[in-house]
Amino acid sequence: MIKAKYHPDTASGWLSGREILKRGYFNGELSPLNLLAHTCCHEFAHLLQHSAGQRFRGSVHNRHFYAILDELHDSGGAEATRQALAKRADEQNLTLPEMPFELPDPHQKRTHWQVGQAIYFGNASKEFHGEIVRVNRKTCTVDGTGKSRGTRYRVPMQMLRKTHGDD
Numbered sequence: 001m002i003k004a005k006y007h008p009d010t011a012s013g014w015l016s017g018r019e020i021l022k023r024g025y026f027n028g029e030l031s032p033l034n035l036l037a038h039t040c041c042h043e044f045a046h047l048l049q050h051s052a053g054q055r056f057r058g059s060v061h062n063r064h065f066y067a068i069l070d071e072l073h074d075s076g077g078a079e080a081t082r083q084a085l086a087k088r089a090d091e092q093n094l095t096l097p098e099m100p101f102e103l104p105d106p107h108q109k110r111t112h113w114q115v116g117q118a119i120y121f122g123n124a125s126k127e128f129h130g131e132i133v134r135v136n137r138k139t140c141t142v143d144g145t146g147k148s149r150g151t152r153y154r155v156p157m158q159m160l161r162k163t164h165g166d167d
């Protein structure tokens, strides 16, 4: 479990990872230190939930649970846990990185793109359409189509979106 939480690919798959992201705990930053600290809080919240008689079969992560978990974060308890963990790890020369992960983004993968693909990029107020003419290491070379015809762009992969398709 701990090993999986060190890996960006698997870290966000854990409920504790999703809670950090969705509920904005620790500023929504996924790092090994934050994940382990939050896991302690998550489990401790179950203990409090259980002793309050609010743990029910089939609804373990219920609103009672999240009220307790939110309170642990709001009260500074979670932050104290985080600091205590960091201190203990440091004393024992363990590395417990505070650096946030860079989460995998399929749009940044070269294999996600191919020559001839229709794409668009830009934002809601100005969208550019084009076709990929070359896949580079971190960018794609794009020939504009439609209103952008006649212009060639070099677009970072994370900005590209497929014109057809569900992602």
Ligand SMILES: [Zn+2]
Pocket (backbone or CB within 6 Å): 042, 046, 061
């Ligand atoms: Zn749980």
